[in-house]
Amino acid sequence: MADTIEKSPLAPACFPDLPEIAGAEFASISAGVKYQDRKDVTLMRLAPGTTMAGVFTRSSTRSAPVLDCQEKIALDSDVGAAIIVNSGNANAFTGKNGVDATKAVTETVAASLGLPATRIFSSSTGVIGEPLPHERITAKVDDLRDMLSTSAMHDAADGIRTTDTFAKGAGVEIQIDGKPVRISGIAKGSGMVAPDMATMLVYIFTDAKIARPLLQTILSELTDLTFNNITVDSDTSTSDTLLLAATGASGVSINTKTGPFRDALQEVMLDLAHQVVRDGEGATKFVEVCVTGAASDADARTHAMSIANSPLVKTAVAGEDPNWGRVVMAIGKSGAAADRDLLTIRFGDVLVAENGWVSPNYQEDDGANYMKSAELAINVDLGLADGCATVWTCDLTHGYITINADYRS
Amino acid sequence: MADTIEKSPLAPACFPDLPEIAGAEFASISAGVKYQDRKDVTLMRLAPGTTMAGVFTRSSTRSAPVLDCQEKIALDSDVGAAIIVNSGNANAFTGKNGVDATKAVTETVAASLGLPATRIFSSSTGVIGEPLPHERITAKVDDLRDMLSTSAMHDAADGIRTTDTFAKGAGVEIQIDGKPVRISGIAKGSGMVAPDMATMLVYIFTDAKIARPLLQTILSELTDLTFNNITVDSDTSTSDTLLLAATGASGVSINTKTGPFRDALQEVMLDLAHQVVRDGEGATKFVEVCVTGAASDADARTHAMSIANSPLVKTAVAGEDPNWGRVVMAIGKSGAAADRDLLTIRFGDVLVAENGWVSPNYQEDDGANYMKSAELAINVDLGLADGCATVWTCDLTHGYITINADYRS
Numbered sequence: 001m002a003d004t005i006e007k008s009p010l011a012p013a014c015f016p017d018l019p020e021i022a023g024a025e026f027a028s029i030s031a032g033v034k035y036q037d038r039k040d041v042t043l044m045r046l047a048p049g050t051t052m053a054g055v056f057t058r059s060s061t062r063s064a065p066v067l068d069c070q071e072k073i074a075l076d077s078d079v080g081a082a083i084i085v086n087s088g089n090a091n092a093f094t095g096k097n098g099v100d101a102t103k104a105v106t107e108t109v110a111a112s113l114g115l116p117a118t119r120i121f122s123s124s125t126g127v128i129g130e131p132l133p134h135e136r137i138t139a140k141v142d143d144l145r146d147m148l149s150t151s152a153m154h155d156a157a158d159g160i161r162t163t164d165t166f167a168k169g170a171g172v173e174i175q176i177d178g179k180p181v182r183i184s185g186i187a188k189g190s191g192m193v194a195p196d197m198a199t200m201l202v203y204i205f206t207d208a209k210i211a212r213p214l215l216q217t218i219l220s221e222l223t224d225l226t227f228n229n230i231t232v233d234s235d236t237s238t239s240d241t242l243l244l245a246a247t248g249a250s251g252v253s254i255n256t257k258t259g260p261f262r263d264a265l266q267e268v269m270l271d272l273a274h275q276v277v278r279d280g281e282g283a284t285k286f287v288e289v290c291v292t293g294a295a296s297d298a299d300a301r302t303h304a305m306s307i308a309n310s311p312l313v314k315t316a317v318a319g320e321d322p323n324w325g326r327v328v329m330a331i332g333k334s335g336a337a338a339d340r341d342l343l344t345i346r347f348g349d350v351l352v353a354e355n356g357w358v359s360p361n362y363q364e365d366d367g368a369n370y371m372k373s374a375e376l377a378i379n380v381d382l383g384l385a386d387g388c389a390t391v392w393t394c395d396l397t398h399g400y401i402t403i404n405a406d407y408r409s
Numbered sequence: 410m411a412d413t414i415e416k417s418p419l420a421p422a423c424f425p426d427l428p429e430i431a432g433a434e435f436a437s438i439s440a441g442v443k444y445q446d447r448k449d450v451t452l453m454r455l456a457p458g459t460t461m462a463g464v465f466t467r468s469s470t471r472s473a474p475v476l477d478c479q480e481k482i483a484l485d486s487d488v489g490a491a492i493i494v495n496s497g498n499a500n501a502f503t504g505k506n507g508v509d510a511t512k513a514v515t516e517t518v519a520a521s522l523g524l525p526a527t528r529i530f531s532s533s534t535g536v537i538g539e540p541l542p543h544e545r546i547t548a549k550v551d552d553l554r555d556m557l558s559t560s561a562m563h564d565a566a567d568g569i570r571t572t573d574t575f576a577k578g579a580g581v582e583i584q585i586d587g588k589p590v591r592i593s594g595i596a597k598g599s600g601m602v603a604p605d606m607a608t609m610l611v612y613i614f615t616d617a618k619i620a621r622p623l624l625q626t627i628l629s630e631l632t633d634l635t636f637n638n639i640t641v642d643s644d645t646s647t648s649d650t651l652l653l654a655a656t657g658a659s660g661v662s663i664n665t666k667t668g669p670f671r672d673a674l675q676e677v678m679l680d681l682a683h684q685v686v687r688d689g690e691g692a693t694k695f696v697e698v699c700v701t702g703a704a705s706d707a708d709a710r711t712h713a714m715s716i717a718n719s720p721l722v723k724t725a726v727a728g729e730d731p732n733w734g735r736v737v738m739a740i741g742k743s744g745a746a747a748d749r750d751l752l753t754i755r756f757g758d759v760l761v762a763e764n765g766w767v768s769p770n771y772q773e774d775d776g777a778n779y780m781k782s783a784e785l786a787i788n789v790d791l792g793l794a795d796g797c798a799t800v801w802t803c804d805l806t807h808g809y810i811t812i813n814a815d816y817r818s
Contacts, residue, residue, distance in 0.1 A: 061741030061749040093737045093749065095766035128734035129767050233720040238741055311642040311720070311805075315813035325537035328502045332470030332647055340470040340502065357504035358538050396720075398810050404724035405806065 010278035010286050010374060010394070011166040015157065018171035019182035020150045021205040023047035023247025027147035028159030031140045033133060034088030034126060041086045041137050042159035043144040044203060045113060048080040050247045052121070053216035055223045057240035063092035064102045065122045066239055072118050073243075076212055081119040083203060083243060084109050084137070087162045087188075091124035091132040092238040101132040108138040112145050123201050123241045125188065126162055153205075157186035160201055164188050164279050170271035174264045181208045181252045181261060183268045189276035200276055202227065202242040204268060208261055209248035218262050219244045226269040229301070229391040231308050232280035233400065277392045282399025285317050287392065288377045293344075294387030299336035301389035306334035307378060314396035317376065322367025324352045327378060342383030347371065419687035419695050419783060419803070420575040424566065427580040428591035429559045430614040432456035432656025436556035437568030440549045442542060443497030443535060450546050451568035452553040453492040453612060454522060459656045461490055461530070462625035464632045466649035472501035473511045474531045475648055481527050482652075485621055490528040492612060492652060493518050493546070493553075496571045496597075500533035500541040501647040510541040517547040521554050532610050532650045534571055534597065562614075566595040569610055573597050573688050579680035583673045588661045590617045590670060592677045598685040609685055611636065611651040613677060617670055618657035627671055628653045635678040638710070638800040640717050641689035642809070686801045691808025694726050696801065697786045702753075703796030708745035710798035715743035716787060723805035726785065731776025733761045736787060751792030756780065 024046055028039040046052070054073040056066050084105060091098045106120040113120075124132060157167040171184035185204030210218075219242070227242060244265075246254075254261045278286055289308045294300035307313055310330040316323035324345050331338050341356030350366045351359045370376070433455055437448040455461070463482040465475050493514060500507045515529040522529075533541060566576040580593035594613030619627075628651070636651060653674075663670045687695055698717045703709035716722055719739040725732035733754050740747050750765035759775045760768045779785070 057741075059738070059741030060743075060747040061737045061752075093734060093762070093766060095750065095764060097766065128737065129762070238738055311809070312813060315810055318810070319814035321814075325502060328470045328537065329468070329647055332466075332468030334469075338469040341504065343470075353502070353538070355504060357502060357506070395814075396810065397814065398807055400720070401724055401727070401805065401807050401810055404721055405728035405730075405804075 006165065008165045008279050008283060010283055012275065015154055015167050016169055016171060018153050018169050018184040019173045021182055021184055021207050021247060022150065022249030023050060023207060024205040024245060025148035025150050026152040026156040027144045027149065028152070028155040029140050029144050029147070031086070031136045033086050033136055039155070039159040040088050041084070041140055041144065042156045043109070043141070043148065044083040044156060045148050046081040046245045047247050047249065049078055050081055050245050051210060051212040051215050052081055052243065052245050053212065053219040054241065054243045055220055057238060059238050061093060061238050063090055063124060063239045064094060064098035065091055065124050066241060068102045068106065069121050069241060072121060075118055077119055079119060080115060081121065081245065082109055082113055082115060083121045085123045085160050085201060086137055087160060088126040089124055089130055089132050090126050090128040090239050092128040094129065094131055097131050101134040104134045105137050108141050112141045121243060123239065125160070125201055125239055128238065153184060153186060160186065160188045162188065166279060168272055168275040168279070170268045170275070172264045172267055174260050176252050176260055179250060179252050181250050182206060183264055185268050185272050187272040187276055189279065200227070200240045202272055204244045206246050206265070207248065207250035208246050208252055208254050209250065210246045210254040214254070214257065215244060215246055218257055218265065222262070222266050222269050225266065226273045229389070230273045230277050231305065231391065231393050232277065274392060277394050280394035281403045282397040283394030284374070284397055285395040286375045287317055287394060288390060289393065290377060290390045291380045291382065292388040293382040293384055295337040295384050296387040297389055298387070300387040301391065302336040303331050303334045303338065303380065303382070304389045304391040306330045307380070308391050308393035311396055314393070317371070318395040318397045320368065320371040322347055322352065322364070322371050327380065328353070331380065337384060338382055339384065344381040344383065346379040348377050415574065417574045417688050417692060419692055421684065424563055424576055425578055425580060427562050427578050427593040428582045430591055430593055430616050430656060431559065431658030432459060432616060433614040433654060434557035434559050435561040435565040436553045436558065437561070437564040438549050438553055438556070440495070440545045442495050442545055448564070448568040449496045450549055450553065451494045451565045452518070452550070452557065453565060454557050455490040455654045456656050456658065457489040458487055459490055459654050460619060460621040460624050461652065461654050462621065462628040463650065463652045464629055466647060468647050470502060470647050472499055472533060472648045473503060473507035474500055474533050475650060477511045477515065478530050478650060481530060484527055486528055488528060489524060490530065490654065491518055491522055491524060492530045494532045494569050494610060495546055496569060497535040498533055498539055498541045499535050499537045499648050501537040503538065503540055506540050510543040513543045514546050517550050521550045530652060532648065534610055534648055537647065562593060562595060569595065569597045571597065575688060577681055577684040577688070579677045579684070581673045581677055583669050585661050585669055588659060590659050590661050591615060592673050594677050594681050596681040596685055598688065609636070609649045611681055613653045615655050616657065616659035617655050617661055617663050618659065619655045619663040623663070623666065624653060624655055627666055627674065631671070631675050631678050634675065635682045638798070639682045639686050640714065640800065640802050641686065683801060686803050689803035690812045691806040692803030693783070693806055694804040695784050696726055696803060697799060698802065699786060699799045700789045700791065701797040702791040702793055704746040704793050705796040706798055707796070709796040710800065711745040712740050712743045712747065712789065712791070713798045713800040715739045716789070717800050717802035720805055723802070726780070727804035727806045729777065729780040731756055731761065731773070731780050736789065737762070740789065746793060747791055748793065753790040753792065755788040757786050
């Protein structure tokens with residue numbers, strides 16, 4: 001299915017050259033989980049000494065693999081770990097059968113790699129409510145093990161796609177105390193044709209040496225600044241999973257929450273988050289919504305998300321309509337504090353509204369010209385205090401309806 | 410513009426015969442507020458002794474007329490009242506100019522009818538951010554006054570339309586203590602081509618005799634069971650206004666919160682609320698979402714609204730896809746309590762999912778056949794406690810995108 005979709009017009013020019021992470025190996029294979037002849041099962045092995053951290057969907061109907069990961073993620077262990085991912089079937093809302101399927105997959109990987117099952121993390125993405133054909137996956141585990149390579153991260157990025165229109169990766173190499181430290185990550189999300197869940201899966205790897213609790217703290221804090229601030233259509237998957245593995249192979253120890261490692265990790269996470277938005281279903285515009293002057297950071301985020309999720313704002317963006325009235329509407333409905341007469345609204349640098357009305361110098365042509373770009377910024381200052389937040393979204397187009405309404409699952 | 414739109418496929422066969430309300434008179438006229446040659450200003454006069462109640466948008470960016478109504482609605486007075494409504498311009502986000510325009514309109518009506526300005530309520534609906542050409546409205550007030558008639562409520566329903574595809578009215582006549590009491594109402598909402606706000610305006614009239622505080626209590630409680638439980642696209646207008654006027658002309662006094670008057674009023678309000686959904690932008694399906702078994706009524710409403718506002722659920726309905734996985738997803742993301750393995754989901758009477766998985770007897774053909782109807786019910790039982798709620802919505806179609814993205818304002 002994915003092969004028939006045109007690449008998003010917002011896709012990066014090419015997949016980046018990701019720094020290899022010593023201690024992290026990858027392999028992808030075609031197992032026929034749902035479709036034939038496409039890579040749909042991916043194995044990632046982490047060397048002994050690797051610490052793991054993760055964040056997961058807060059959905060109350062989360063999938064069996066997510067629940068299994070959550071049980072395992074806080075355990076400390078030095079023996080190494082593995083991650084196995086299948087596309088084509090989400091193993092969500094599958095009752096006890098789903099639990100058994102996850103157990104079968106993770107125990108097979110454990111036996112094949114000589115690891116305890118508590119160190120095997122799994123994700124499933126695709127159609128929900130159908131039994132996972134786990135024997136198709138377990139049949140390929142030994143083959144996958146024999147293919148593992150540190151240079152196959154691009155393959156892994158391809159293997160976790162469902163109907164994403166492009167493979168998503170981001171990486172950096174930084175120097176800490178004069179030694180190189182690398183961070184590389186892959187993600188999938190938001191492209192679907194068979195209308196399932198827009199599941200987001202993200203796997204990030206680093207050769208930094210960092211204790212599990214600190215790794216988890218940094219990951220959780222950065223998630224609130226990156227992946228939790230993107231929205232395509234306000235719908236939350238039952239399967240969202242973000243795993244971060246630190247192999248320690250660089251020999252560089254990270255002992256503080258702040259500093260160059262955190263900054264570099266944030267850069268990689270933000271890059272991947274933006275790529276998910278750029279592959280939003282039917283997206284033709286990438287939109288940054290920046291709210292300043294709010295009563296608090298939380299209020300700013302509430303306003304920004306209200307704007308970013310408003311169907312009327314998103315359709316106006318699709319229509320290249322500088323319809324600031326809809327931005328005013330979205331602020332008004334958000335429930336967070338706002339004073340109509342203190343609002344300032346800019347599209348990019350174009351001052352549109354201020355002092356509770358359209359700016360006296362605003363020319364509709366300036367707004368209309370600005371809206372023609374593929375990358376847009378909606379900037380709102382509330383004039384109340386210092387709270388701020390930035391979120392990212394895409395437009396709402398006929399493409400979204402076509403993808404989600406015109407095809408039957 | 411409205412004349413070029415096809416009537417919604419979900420529209421009632423015809424405008425109902427509304428019972429006339431003694432003490433409530435109506436007139437509509439063409440004033441050229443935005444377009445020429447369509448009725449766009451409507452005057453309603455209420456006889457001395459009428460009590461008034463109202464509910465208004467909770468938007469923090471509400472319009473000048475809404476703020477003016479809110480200042481006046483809690484005043485007690487026996488001298489009568491009037492409501493003046495214009496379409497074509499919302500007088501929202503218009504700064505001090507908007508306040509002055511509302512003052513000019515209400516004071517002109519007050520002078521013409523010999524009433525204090527504190528008894529003149531006004532609404533404006535249409536494009537936002539443009540100055541209201543109030544002199545076009547005030548120029549017609551004396552003409553409107555001379556046309557007032559108790560039999561012109563259908564004219565009023567037409568006059569408050571912007572791009573609604575049909576005029577909306579509902580009314581009942583009941584017997585209380587052997588005497589007739591009448592309730593009639595009109596509404597506008599949700600049809601737009603020039604992409605402005607989907608403002609909802611509702612005016613209801615009764616000849617019951619009822620004190621203002623009791624009238625307000627009943628209206629507020631019923632609003633939470635009717636208009637607050639409908640959603641077209643989750644976006645909230647800056648101008649939503651619902652006014653209820655009781656002329657007392659029937660001589661029948663209502664002194665209790667419960668009873669036949671409340672029941673009849675609820676029926677009229679629900680009928681009008683459903684008509685607004687049936688005129689939802691691009692709607693081809695009318696959907697009732699009923700949630701039972703929740704931890705509380707509030708939790709049930711949270712789940713129901715999460716389902717009713719989910720773009721993925723609404724596009725599945727548009728595509729006639731019995732995609733219960735998306736219903737599970739919407740429950741999961743709502744934030745209210747749910748246990749995945751206790752959920753029961755029915756499309757109409759078709760049992761789709763139970764015990765955390767698809768029902769063993771479910772046939773996809775049964776679901777697919779059911780989804781072909783224009784009127785659908787999504788029934789969810791959470792299996793937790795006794796909380797329940799029902800909300801109403803429509804599907805999300807290419808029509809919605811066309812209306813809101815393909816035309817420039």
